[in-house]
Amino acid sequence: MWRRHPPQVARCAEYSTIPNSKCDTLGAMINEQEKDAPELSLRLHGVRKAFVDVQAVDGLDLEVARGECFGLLGPNGAGKTTTIEICEGLTTPDEGTVELLGLNWRTSAGELRQRIGIQLQETQFPDKLTVEETLRLFRSFFKHGLSVNESIVTAQLEEKRKSRVGGLSGGQKQRLAMACALVGDPALLFLDEPTTGLDPQARRHLWDLVDGLKQAGRTIILTTHYMEEAERLCDRVAIMDHGKVIALGTPQQLIATVGGEDIVEFAVGSDGTGAGHAPVDGSLLTAIPGVQSHRVDAGLHQLSVSELHLVVPRIFTALTAQGLHLSEFRTHSATLEDVFVRLTGRNLRDE
Amino acid sequence: MNKLEFSSLYQLTMVRFKLFLREPEAIFWIFIFPILLAIGLGIAFRNRPADVLQVGATTAQLTQALAADKGLTAATIDEQAGTHALATGSILVLVIQRPDSVAYKYDDTNPDARTARLLVDRAIQTAAGRKQAVASENELVHETGARYIDFVVPGLLGMNLMGSAMWGLGFSIVEARQKKLLKRLVASPMPRWQYLMSFLLSRLAMLFVEVVVFLAFTRVVFGVPFRGSLPALGLLCLLTSLAFSGLGLLTASRARTTEAVSGLMNLVMLPMWILSGIFFSATRFPALVQPIVRALPLTAAIDAMRGNMLQGLNLGQQLVQVGILVAWFVIPFAISLRIFRWR
Numbered sequence: 001m002w003r004r005h006p007p008q009v010a011r012c013a014e015y016s017t018i019p020n021s022k023c024d025t026l027g028a029m030i031n032e033q034e035k036d037a038p039e040l041s042l043r044l045h046g047v048r049k050a051f052v053d054v055q056a057v058d059g060l061d062l063e064v065a066r067g068e069c070f071g072l073l074g075p076n077g078a079g080k081t082t083t084i085e086i087c088e089g090l091t092t093p094d095e096g097t098v099e100l101l102g103l104n105w106r107t108s109a110g111e112l113r114q115r116i117g118i119q120l121q122e123t124q125f126p127d128k129l130t131v132e133e134t135l136r137l138f139r140s141f142f143k144h145g146l147s148v149n150e151s152i153v154t155a156q157l158e159e160k161r162k163s164r165v166g167g168l169s170g171g172q173k174q175r176l177a178m179a180c181a182l183v184g185d186p187a188l189l190f191l192d193e194p195t196t197g198l199d200p201q202a203r204r205h206l207w208d209l210v211d212g213l214k215q216a217g218r219t220i221i222l223t224t225h226y227m228e229e230a231e232r233l234c235d236r237v238a239i240m241d242h243g244k245v246i247a248l249g250t251p252q253q254l255i256a257t258v259g260g261e262d263i264v265e266f267a268v269g270s271d272g273t274g275a276g277h278a279p280v281d282g283s284l285l286t287a288i289p290g291v292q293s294h295r296v297d298a299g300l301h302q303l304s305v306s307e308l309h310l311v312v313p314r315i316f317t318a319l320t321a322q323g324l325h326l327s328e329f330r331t332h333s334a335t336l337e338d339v340f341v342r343l344t345g346r347n348l349r350d351e
Numbered sequence: 352m353n354k355l356e357f358s359s360l361y362q363l364t365m366v367r368f369k370l371f372l373r374e375p376e377a378i379f380w381i382f383i384f385p386i387l388l389a390i391g392l393g394i395a396f397r398n399r400p401a402d403v404l405q406v407g408a409t410t411a412q413l414t415q416a417l418a419a420d421k422g423l424t425a426a427t428i429d430e431q432a433g434t435h436a437l438a439t440g441s442i443l444v445l446v447i448q449r450p451d452s453v454a455y456k457y458d459d460t461n462p463d464a465r466t467a468r469l470l471v472d473r474a475i476q477t478a479a480g481r482k483q484a485v486a487s488e489n490e491l492v493h494e495t496g497a498r499y500i501d502f503v504v505p506g507l508l509g510m511n512l513m514g515s516a517m518w519g520l521g522f523s524i525v526e527a528r529q530k531k532l533l534k535r536l537v538a539s540p541m542p543r544w545q546y547l548m549s550f551l552l553s554r555l556a557m558l559f560v561e562v563v564v565f566l567a568f569t570r571v572v573f574g575v576p577f578r579g580s581l582p583a584l585g586l587l588c589l590l591t592s593l594a595f596s597g598l599g600l601l602t603a604s605r606a607r608t609t610e611a612v613s614g615l616m617n618l619v620m621l622p623m624w625i626l627s628g629i630f631f632s633a634t635r636f637p638a639l640v641q642p643i644v645r646a647l648p649l650t651a652a653i654d655a656m657r658g659n660m661l662q663g664l665n666l667g668q669q670l671v672q673v674g675i676l677v678a679w680f681v682i683p684f685a686i687s688l689r690i691f692r693w694r
Contacts, residue, residue: 090538090694113540120538124530128373129366140362141541184540 117186127166171202269327578663
């Protein structure tokens with residue numbers, strides 16, 4: 001049902017005559033060739049891929065509009081990388097159709113390679129080449145593209161231009177990988193787990209970079225198992241589990257499906273008499289106005305609530321009435337993590 | 352220059368050069384090591400002037416007779432001390448005066464001792480008045496090209512070309528595969544043939560330096576002869592390098608880790624180190640295995656280069672070896688293009 005809501009940026013591209021500051025940036029960046037490009041940058045239909053021991057992708061339908069930043073979110077092993085590698089033409093699906101920019105890999109591989117940019121998980125560029133040399137090499141593969149200098153500036157690697165790859169930090173290496181993906185001025189950019197293994201600061205730096213690319217109107221498809229990343233960067237998110245899309249929409253839409261804007265978590269402990277505690281009566285909790293749902297995970301109770309400031313005192317009252325003693329109590333805004341938990345009963349990082 | 356800048360084949364080849372030049376160990380093994388080896392072998396097997404052999408005798412009269420021969424130096428020594436000197440190798444023959452004869456004490460398994468024994472006997476018989484039955488004279492020859500260093504230089508050249516081509520291709524390719532760089536490259540529009548071609552091109556350029564430096568060194572220092580045509584020798588080196596590039600590519604076409612490819616590479620090269628006649632003639636192996644020995648690319652390469660340098664053969668007389676080398680390039684190359692693992 002979410003697919004009926006076209007994403008913001010895509011709508012903007014659709015009516016590109018509308019004088020809108022975002023559309024101006026978009027129009028300026030997209031060259032003549034792209035103006036005739038189909039509205040959909042990516043279309044997957046009924047895609048399946050099995051490996052020896054696992055059905056990695058199990059009937060996938062996805063559409064990504066031009067100018068959109070689309071995220072595949074899911075735990076490790078959900079099939080994100082297989083999906084993105086099928087899109088990138090590195091893995092052949094067993095079944096289904098894959099179309100990028102209105103072309104398919106069977107008949108137009110050469111043209112597609114020229115027009116997409118790819119960052120793979122765990123590519124190690126040669127340690128003894130410099131940043132500039134690496135980019136010059138990748139630039140030479142493309143007929144059209146950015147200058148080496150432009151890609152260095154975009155990836156904010158100016159100070160490391162002459163440094164050897166072996167001496168770069170993890171974040172700088174990821175930015176180099178991003179620059180290599182950008183150097184062909186791609187109409188469609190794939191980023192596979194761009195921030196995995198980075199420290200929080202380097203991760204935020206990379207997010208800013210992707211933000212900049214979004215503002216410039218690039219179509220981006222990224223995979224991640226960090227919900228903050230998907231929430232922060234993506235116009236739309238597909239949550240994947242066991243090779244299937246289990247939810248699809250804007251982060252706000254997905255979070256709204258949790259049923260409340262906030263999550264209350266609490267645990268009850270012994271009251272000190274050594275007699276243990278009475279079981280929590282879930283029906284009394286869900287009866288509280290503003291509480292949407294209740295679940296228990298390893299002794300931790302989770303309530304999704306709206307109007308947190310009114311609900312919390314009521315929860316305290318209800319628990320006290322049952323003679324229960326709180327050992328933990330906290331609240332947070334609902335996130336994509338809560339969406340995943342609601343849909344699968346597992347946490348994203350349980351794997 | 353600007354056009355070259357955007358040529359992917361040029362960029363790929365330049366990258367290969369840079370990566371090679373920034374690897375000091377590789378430079379040592381390819382450029383320095385063969386020269387050190389040639390120096391070592393040249394010193395060990397250098398042709399010295401005919402040795403003067405040390406002998407001993409128990410009487411001054413015998414010593415005087417022995418000293419008349421230019422090939423001997425003699426000392427007077429009593430029998431007990433002389434036996435000790437024999438045992439420690441400081442003399443080769445001890446001549447002992449017996450009542451009505453002389454005795455020669457020596458180790459007949461030592462060729463130098465046997466030579467000394469002949470000289471000693473000749474000197475003593477001559478001093479005692481023996482005349483030559485037939486008049487004779489010596490004509491001495493010191494032929495370059497028949498020395499061990501002349502024999503071993505083409506062998507070292509072949510071994511070096513094998514090692515640098517096999518390691519240069521095999522190791523770099525598998526390293527790129529292991530580090531997922533290969534996968535990243537095929538995800539770009541890079542033409543795949545250019546990737547493999549860049550290895551051959553950079554190999555050829557380095558081959559030129561490698562061969563010229565090594566051969567010039569052996570020419571200047573040891574006077575190793577070049578009796579055949581130099582262009583033909585260059586072509587043989589080129590073919591040798593291509594043959595081992597093909598073999599290196601095949602060795603590296605499936606391996607996923609550098610450890611695996613190192614093992615494979617040694618497995619492929621070890622039989623040739625032993626069988627192909629680098630340090631001694633391959634004809635020493637039994638006739639039964641000769642067809643296999645002859646079909647090995649290193650044997651063909653070394654035979655052809657020895658034929659060119661030492662015997663002055665032209666390519667027309669070496670068609671068999673040339674054919675073997677071409678086959679070792681074409682067949683492994685074709686197979687590896689089919690089975691190459693790009694990710």
